[in-house]
Amino acid sequence: MQARQPAVPFSGYQKFVIFILAITQFTVILDFMVMSPLGDMLMKSLSLKPQAFGFAVSAYAFSAGISGLLTAGFADRFDRKKLLLFFYCGFILGTIFCGMAQSYAVLVAARIITGLFGGVIGSISMAIITDMFALQQRGRVMGFIQMGFGGSQVLGVPIGLYLANLWSWEAPFWMVAGLSVAIAIAIALYLKPITAHLAVQRDKSAFEHLLHTVAKADYRVGFTATALLSIGGFMMMPFGSAFAINNLGITNHQLPMLFMVSGVSSLFIMPLIGKLSDKIDKFKIFAVASVWMMVMCVVYTNLTVTPLWLVMALNILMMMGIMSRMIPSSALTSAIPEMADRGAFMSINASLQQIAGGIAAAVAGTIVSQPSKGAPLVNYNVVGYVIVGISMLSIFTLWRVDQLTKKRMENKKVVIPEGEAVLSEGF
Known part of the structure; x- marks a missing residue:
């Protein structure tokens, strides 16, 4: 087992940065996450088939992926604070348009706009984290940042569903937009410029910088x-909410409680996994979590009508596997790029993440079917089996990322002065 490493403390300003990035991620994730619990409501309200709803979800992902590729060449040429603020303001406008949508076509167009801006925010945040935090800190940082995922389920999704049940499905988008405006003001007023990467730029044009980043074999392993x-x-x-309602027998009023319980468990799990991944081998945590998640996915997707308490318990167990994969994998991948390439790497990485997710959502929409409105979903268990196969491949690819990271750390022994957190050359 890898030797335990001493924890590198956070400064007061670093704690603020973690908070502002976490709350920013909270709104971006909530905007995307809320589509799933609204799925059954949207499918019934707009008379959508699973395939059409899957396309509405993937529209955000595809546009986010395209946006990331288009901005990758420019990502290291501007102050990261200005980039974050620009794209976050665009995300707010897109979310407002979602709240104004009154038809399926307009909703898809609004999701595309939101994705064009929102999909880049995560990569900018990752570049900021890599610039400001040592590798020995990033497991904890990722744990806190990923709390946005759990927080969106604990507070955002249940409140959003309550507002949707009270008024209409558009209400959650207005809630996200209102909160995001306040966060944008805080970013503008209190986040300091982040410009150290500008001093180490080598490429003459944005296109050359993009090609330079894609050409590196080590980077491509991380992308894969x-x-x-x-x-x-x-x-x-x-199709999580549609499966819960139509197959498991969960009611619309019970659905917020299901998401809240899963979210609360995430808030406890993620900081623990973050601390653990800073002390022991990150890949081992990822591998064990992947096997656990595969088992839970197969169990969950084969359920029929199930008591609410058991559905909650299985959701928590499945969430343990999902979260325990996300944190160590993000920390390991963040160590691959050099400082001069971080923005471009993170943008391309986020683009591939979104495009792959969009393809996955679209493919799931072709696998899953619903004979009639309100009928149980068919072939949802097939999705679970496909996930098992893909997860096996992901264990091998992240093992390669782990080997690359360890090799770089061996070749570049970096001494960290006490209290110092900013490292160069990817560490």
């Missing part, structure tokens, strides 16, 4: 690992 992880994650999610 991220894409495979995303395919597995996106396949089950779009």
